[in-house]
Amino acid sequence: MKIVVTGTRGFPNIQGGIETHCEGLYPRIAAIKGMEVTVTRRRRYLAATSESSWQGVRFKDISVPAINGVESAIHTFLSVFYAWSIKADVLHIHGVGPAIAVPLAKILGLKVVVTHQGPDYERAKWGPFAKFVIRTGERFAALYANDIIAVSSVIVQLLEKKYKRTKNVHLIYNGVNIPVPVTTTDYLDTLGIAPLKYILAVGRLVEEKNLDQLLDAFAASFAGLHLVIAGDSDIETAYSRRLKARAKTMNNVTLTGMIKGNKLAELYSHAALLVLPSSHEGLPLTLLEAMSYKRRVVVSDIPANLAVKLDADSYFKLNDPNDMKNKIQARLEKGPAEQTYDLSAYNWDAIAEKTARIYTDLFTRSK
Numbered sequence: 001m002k003i004v005v006t007g008t009r010g011f012p013n014i015q016g017g018i019e020t021h022c023e024g025l026y027p028r029i030a031a032i033k034g035m036e037v038t039v040t041r042r043r044r045y046l047a048a049t050s051e052s053s054w055q056g057v058r059f060k061d062i063s064v065p066a067i068n069g070v071e072s073a074i075h076t077f078l079s080v081f082y083a084w085s086i087k088a089d090v091l092h093i094h095g096v097g098p099a100i101a102v103p104l105a106k107i108l109g110l111k112v113v114v115t116h117q118g119p120d121y122e123r124a125k126w127g128p129f130a131k132f133v134i135r136t137g138e139r140f141a142a143l144y145a146n147d148i149i150a151v152s153s154v155i156v157q158l159l160e161k162k163y164k165r166t167k168n169v170h171l172i173y174n175g176v177n178i179p180v181p182v183t184t185t186d187y188l189d190t191l192g193i194a195p196l197k198y199i200l201a202v203g204r205l206v207e208e209k210n211l212d213q214l215l216d217a218f219a220a221s222f223a224g225l226h227l228v229i230a231g232d233s234d235i236e237t238a239y240s241r242r243l244k245a246r247a248k249t250m251n252n253v254t255l256t257g258m259i260k261g262n263k264l265a266e267l268y269s270h271a272a273l274l275v276l277p278s279s280h281e282g283l284p285l286t287l288l289e290a291m292s293y294k295r296r297v298v299v300s301d302i303p304a305n306l307a308v309k310l311d312a313d314s315y316f317k318l319n320d321p322n323d324m325k326n327k328i329q330a331r332l333e334k335g336p337a338e339q340t341y342d343l344s345a346y347n348w349d350a351i352a353e354k355t356a357r358i359y360t361d362l363f364t365r366s367k
Contacts, residue, residue, distance in 0.1 A: 091105050191228070
């Protein structure tokens with residue numbers, strides 16, 4: 001069965017939630033007998049010597065103009081034509097912005113699965129036209145996709161309430177690998193920080209992550225602790241420039257830029273606490289990763305975070321830096337940094353099997 005996947009910038013080692021999701025999912029699906037997976041990637045995010053395949057997944061790299069807000073949609077339209085040209089059995093679109101291409105895919109006779117990763121039109125970075133495109137994509141997915149995968153119960157409820165869509169809607173969470181915690185501190189040493197002496201935040205430097213509010217909360221307290229923010233912006237913006245400039249004026253704040261692999265594993269393994277102040281998430285992979293490393297967490301009380309069902313002390317009021325500060329302080333005083341969570345619902349192997357079953361069922365229904 002030929003599966004074409006689009007809606008991601010690409011992988012491996014490309015920053016982003018959908019990118020991390022696809023990196024975890026598709027090597028596992030490609031390993032299932034009878035599954036041939038090709039992922040279309042956006043060429044400008046790739047290294048000059050980028051590979052043509054990785055862990056059994058084939059890549060088709062497509063160049064698109066760097067037009068903020070519509071780049072993803074243009075890439076998806078081109079990916080639809082590619083899927084049609086190779087007679088793909090299933091086209092899987094990730095994200096509701098790229099789902100604006102669903103009607104074209106259906107006209108061309110393709111069977112379409114859409115993964116709804118969250119209502120991206122709520123992101124502060126998008127202007128009116130981009131938000132219109134993303135809202136339209138969500139509507140097209142709800143009306144015309146053969147199957148929809150929702151990564152959280154909040155999204156299942158949104159589809160039912162907003163579009164009356166309940167048929168062939170599947171709740172399949174994002175996954176997380178269960179890591180072996182890293183005992184080395186080589187990277188921490190280069191940053192000049194010690195284990196359990198820093199608070200960690202991981203994410204892109206965009207407005208909806210509310211990292212400016214985390215700086216507000218951190219500036220007000222936490223003597224003797226460091227704040228490490230791991231991530232960067234895809235495209236430099238006024239917000240990311242302000243954030244970086246302010247962080248440079250604070251002696252106890254470090255911005256690492258986008259990191260992956262062992263460096264990020266070290267930061268997770270030795271953090272006293274992870275903080276996620278976002279105003280918008282689908283099902284936050286950063287939170288799941290921190291939980292997999294048994295770290296204590298403090299997160300905003302948005303629906304996507306509440307759906308993970310942490311204890312009440314782990315949540316603070318959105319857009320309230322003072323409540324964030326108080327909750328961080330309370331968690332730091334509560335005891336050991338380690339906390340064990342039930343992550344059975346986020347097993348990548350089970351998620352890959354469920355997703356592959358959707359492909360098979362759709363292929364069978366369409367005969």
